[in-house]
Amino acid sequence: MLSSVSLSRKRKLSDPPHSSSEPKKLPLPAVASLYNLDPAATGPQQIELRRKVCLRVGRSKKNDIILTPADCSTYHCEIGVSYLNGKDIIYLKDLSSNGTFVNGLLVGKDNTCLIRSGDKISFAAECHYILKYQASFTLKSARRPGTGSFYDSYVIGELLGCGHYAQVKECVRRSTGESCAVKIFNPTRKDANWATSLNRELDILMKIDHPNIVRSYETFVEPYDANTMTTYLVLEKVNGGELFNRIVSKGKLRQNETKALMSQLMSGLKYLHSLDIAHRDLKPENILLDITLRSSDSDKQTGPWDAHELDVKVKIADFGLAKFIGATKFTDTLCGTPAYVAPEVLVNSTERKYTKTVDMWSVGVLIYVCLCGFPPFSEELGPPSMRQQIIEGKYAFYSPYWDEIEDSALDLISRLLVVDATKRLEVSKASKHVWFDEVRPKKELRETAFKGTRAVVTRGYSNPIMLAERVKSSLGDDTLARAYSADVDMA
Known part of the structure; x- marks a missing residue:
């Protein structure tokens, strides 16, 4: 007669796969990103910012984003995205005694400020990032002919000049190191005919080819905030001034x-x-x-x-x-x-x-x-x-x-x-x-x-x-x- 056998498991069975009735939770889409202005830097080249997520930045390994410069604080700042009145609000809280700078201005320890697309964030003397909204939030129909974001392809540099409706900055193409100029137009509100009109004008600009006309390389149309767009026009850089x-x-x-x-x-x-x-x-x-x-x-x-x-x-x-873009009354x-x-x-x-x-x-x-x-x-x-x-x-x-x-x-x-x-x-x-x-x-x-x-x-x-x-x-x-x-x- 066979004796009864007691079976005992020494390990658990693997967790059963998710059933179709239990969809896997996916992270919320990135609203914006911080791009490193130094492509050779050891820090992260891109920091994605998502809704309802607050990122802590600093030298400590306990931070979400770890930066290595010695003048960066252990806990330097917090950056997060809040959804308020139908808009994504990106904020920065300064936790550092060394200082966090937005567009060259000190935020100040325990102070909070709003940051927008195109703002330059400085965590340390040699650690600079620039904020931009993600490509998924851009007006895709208005892009000619650049793909992705301007900041994916270029590192922005010093200010070369300002006009009534735009500013011109130096920029460097990431892929080749070529020095160019970029005209950044003042933010413009979107309407039904705006993209069509702008596309037509950009198409004309891209076709112009003459030795006595500044050459236009590519354009990017990206959101400045929930209601307005900014156009980046990458141009030939001319060395002799006006x-x-x-x-x-x-x-x-x-x-x-x-x-x-x-x-x-x-x-x-x-x-x-x-x-x-x-x-x-x-x-x-x-x-x-x-x-x-x-x-x-x-x-x-x-x-x-x-x-x-x-x-x-x-x-x-x-x-x-x-x-089309940001012209003043005059x-x-x-x-x-x-x-x-x-x-x-x-x-x-x-x-x-x-x-x-x-x-x-x-x-x-x-x-x-x-x-x-x-x-x-x-x-x-x-x-x-x-x-x-x-x-x-x-x-x-x-x-x-x-x-x-x-x-x-x-x-x-x-x-x-x-x-x-x-x-x-x-x-x-x-x-x-x-x-x-x-x-x-x-x-x-x-x-x-x-x-x-x-x-x-x-x-x-x-x-x-x-x-x-x-x-x-x-x-x-x-x-x-x-x-x-x-x-x-x-x-």
């Missing part, structure tokens, strides 16, 4: 130098106009210079440049997106800088339409400024006001500033600064003007060559202010724009 700075540093430009620069400007503008694109805001600040230096005195210069320069290339910048209503704006932009207030001829007026002002060092229209040349001077086409070639300038230059300017836009020279004709003709002898034109040229306007004695003096006395475009806008409101 034409404005060249004029200010020299006082004015030489005639042959101006001719060489304006010839290149005409070439780029002719290309844009052939695509039915008007720049609408041509000014010295939007004309960049790519300068190649001479390595020795034996290097043959390509043009009438300064002694140390081998070549100077004109690069037209800053056009196209202003009407840009919305006038779309141009006061001293360079065409008269038809000022008078057609009810049905304002921009055509390519507005650029040619601006070219006339540019040539004038380059050759004498001050603009043809300004408040100090009044009365009347600068606005009225432009509307009436009132300007003059003042002595002694214009005494040594070729008559052909005055003729070209007079054919560009024509109030009637239909009679203004188009770019194709302006680029063939006798002033650009290097083959002909440089001498005064015959009287017959001036048929059809408008009479030079003469007024009482005025004392123009040079661009260099304007910079020293803070009479910049912003000051003029405020005075100008007030004048427009009163008109």
Whole structure:
């Protein structure tokens, strides 16, 4: 007879698999991420931030995010995401006596602050991250042609410049180390037609390819917060600064130098106009210079440049997106800088339409400024006001500033600064003007060559202010724009 056998298990059976009625809990999706600004750093390259999760950051191994720099505190800060009134709110609480900095400003121990997309977070002297919303929260239909996030592909650097509706920063492509520039537009509220309009404009920008136009590499459209988007436009980085700075540093430009620069400007503008694109805001600040230096005195210069320069290339910048992204009231209503704006932009207030001829007026002002060092229209040349001077086409070639300038230059300017836009020279004709003709002898034109040229306007004695003096006395475009806008409101 068999005895009863007692069975005992020495180990537990493996846990049964989840049944279909018990779905496995998944973590909440990441709302935003912190990206390391130093790709060679030992710390984490990306820190994901999720709803209802608070991350503690510091040197201690008990932290969720461990940082190694010696000046990082044991428990440095807490970063979390709260969902409030239908919005994701990202906050940072500073726990460190060494300090946590947001955009260079100290938060302060036990203080809490809100952080937004694009904010730079500094945990230590050499430990910097930048916040951005995840790609899943971006407006995917508006992305052209970059994939992922801007911060996935680029490390952002120092500020290069600021404008009315954007700031420009240096950036480095992570994959190649190539130095570029990125224009970061002010946040813009989304609406039904916004993405379609922006896509169309971005597509045009990506197709533009001309040696005298700043090249656009790629774009990213990403959320700034729950209601607004920010556009990142990655551009060719130009090393020689603005034409404005060249004029200010020299006082004015030489005639042959101006001719060489304006010839290149005409070439780029002719290309844009052939695509039915008007720049609408041509000014010295939007004309960049790519300068190649001479390595020795034996290097043959390509043009009438300064002694140390081998070549100077004109690069037209800053056009196209202003009407879609973060433009200020001034840009919305006038779309141009006061001293360079065409008269038809000022008078057609009810049905304002921009055509390519507005650029040619601006070219006339540019040539004038380059050759004498001050603009043809300004408040100090009044009365009347600068606005009225432009509307009436009132300007003059003042002595002694214009005494040594070729008559052909005055003729070209007079054919560009024509109030009637239909009679203004188009770019194709302006680029063939006798002033650009290097083959002909440089001498005064015959009287017959001036048929059809408008009479030079003469007024009482005025004392123009040079661009260099304007910079020293803070009479910049912003000051003029405020005075100008007030004048427009009163008109």
